[in-house]
Amino acid sequence: MALRKIRTEEDPILRKISKPVVSFDNKLNTLLDDMKETLKKADGVGLAAVQVGILRRVVIIDIGDEHGFMELINPEIIKKEGEQREKEGCLSLPEKSGVTLRPMKVKFKAQNRSGEYYEAEGEGLFARCVCHEIDHLNGKLFIDNLAPGERVVYDS
Ligand code: CO
Numbered sequence: 503m504a505l506r507k508i509r510t511e512e513d514p515i516l517r518k519i520s521k522p523v524v525s526f527d528n529k530l531n532t533l534l535d536d537m538k539e540t541l542k543k544a545d546g547v548g549l550a551a552v553q554v555g556i557l558r559r560v561v562i563i564d565i566g567d568e569h570g571f572m573e574l575i576n577p578e579i580i581k582k583e584g585e586q587r588e589k590e591g592c593l594s595l596p597e598k599s600g601v602t603l604r605p606m607k608v609k610f611k612a613q614n615r616s617g618e619y620y621e622a623e624g625e626g627l628f629a630r631c632v633c634h635e636i637d638h639l640n641g642k643l644f645i646d647n648l649a650p651g652e653r654v655v656y657d658s
Pocket of ligand 1: 591592593594634638
């Protein structure tokens with residue numbers, strides 16, 4: 503495993519659309535393992551491949567709850583319920599935060615590293631995190647999703 507460099511806001515790659523994963527091969531395994539190490543080192547709760555410069559639809563999430571460490575390949579939200587307004591940040595936008603508008607609950611489907619489909623659901627922070635990371639795959643950042651009347655806060 504190796505640490506990868508996390509791209510930050512000024513990097514135009516963060517605004518690009520990631521492509522679906524079609525090969526569930528060793529290269530994907532290495533990417534996932536490297537992302538896991540990078541996320542742990544950064545002390546984050548989620549990371550999308552584009553954040554380490556790879557334009558593929560790959561996300562990892564670990565919010566420290568009963569879902570455990572999750573790998574989401576080609577994820578798609580299939581159900582959203584309710585809404586929440588909570589403070590959100592991003593490893594690619596260090597020192598910024600803002601209150602976003604997100605669904606309270608989401609259900610998604612995705613593939614694991616072997617290409618098998620699975621579904622999972624969750625609420626609160628988990629739902630927020632799933633939406634945030636899937637947005638990354640579509641070139642969107644949390645600052646695009648601020649709740650009405652909210653603005654970006656500079657933490658430093
Ligand atoms: Co982010």
